[in-house]
Amino acid sequence: MEIFRTSVTLLSLCLFHSSLSETQSPCKDLPPVQHVEPNSSVTVPCPVFSASEMVFKLYKGLEAIFSISINQTFRSQINKNPKIDFSANFKFNDTDNSTSFILEAVTMNTTGLYTCEAEKIFPPPFQIVVHKPQTIVLVEGRQVKPHPVCQDVDHLVFWVMFGIMTIYGVVMSLIVAIQWHKLSQIDTPFKDRECRRKWQGVQHPTWQGFYIDTVV
Incomplete structure (x- = not known):
C-alpha cells in the first residue's frame, strides 16, 4: 500500500512539474x-x-x-x-x-x-x-532505500494501461456476444428457405416414358 501511495505521489508531482516546465515527458528534467x-x-x-x-x-x-x-x-x-x-x-x-x-x-x-x-x-x-x-x-x-523515480512511474503507468486494456477487452467481448445472441434469435424468410432446402435435399423430376395404346 505504501509503495502504491508513493508511486501515486511521485506521478502527481511529475505531472505537476511537467505542467510548470511545459515538457512533454513527465520524467524529463525531473x-x-x-x-x-x-x-x-x-x-x-x-x-x-x-x-x-x-x-x-x-x-x-x-x-x-x-x-x-x-x-x-x-x-x-x-x-x-x-x-x-x-x-x-x-x-x-x-x-x-x-x-x-x-x-x-x-x-x-x-x-x-x-x-x-x-x-x-x-x-x-x-x-x-x-x-x-x-x-x-x-x-x-x-x-x-532511494530508488529511481521514473522506474516507479513507468511501472504505475504500465499497470494502469494494462487495467484499462483488460476492461476494454472484456466490455467489447460482452457486446459482441450480446449482439450475436440477438442476431441468432431473428428468423428471416431467407433463413427458413435455406433450412428447408438443406433438409429436403434436391428434388428430381419424375420420369415419364412414352405410353402406346395398342388396344383397338
Whole structure:
C-alpha cells in the first residue's frame, strides 16, 4: 500500500512539474527527490547569493511558504506562512556563496514539490534570478532505500494501461456476444428457405416414358 501511495505521489508531482516546465515527458528534467522520515530535517537548495541584498522565497507547489531578506552583512529575517506546520532555517555558505532552506520537524504533509526563487534588491536595478532550483520532498513513515523515480512511474503507468486494456477487452467481448445472441434469435424468410432446402435435399423430376395404346 505504501509503495502504491508513493508511486501515486511521485506521478502527481511529475505531472505537476511537467505542467510548470511545459515538457512533454513527465520524467524529463525531473528534480532530485529527498526521501526523509517524519520529524527529521531536509535541505532545499536555493540560487547563489550574488548581490549586496537579496530576497529568497520558498514555494511549495504554487504557494509561498517562507521568505527571507539578507544583505551583505548577512542580517536576515524569515517570514513564515501561518498555514505551514513546520519550521525552516536559512543557510549560507560563505565559501561558494551557496544558499538553502532547511526544513525541520517535517511531517507527512510536508511531501511536495519545492521551488526556491531569488530576487536581487541592491544594487539597482531590481532583478529576478532566472535559476530556480526545485526539489521533491517525500516524507515516508519508514526508512526506505532511494530508488529511481521514473522506474516507479513507468511501472504505475504500465499497470494502469494494462487495467484499462483488460476492461476494454472484456466490455467489447460482452457486446459482441450480446449482439450475436440477438442476431441468432431473428428468423428471416431467407433463413427458413435455406433450412428447408438443406433438409429436403434436391428434388428430381419424375420420369415419364412414352405410353402406346395398342388396344383397338
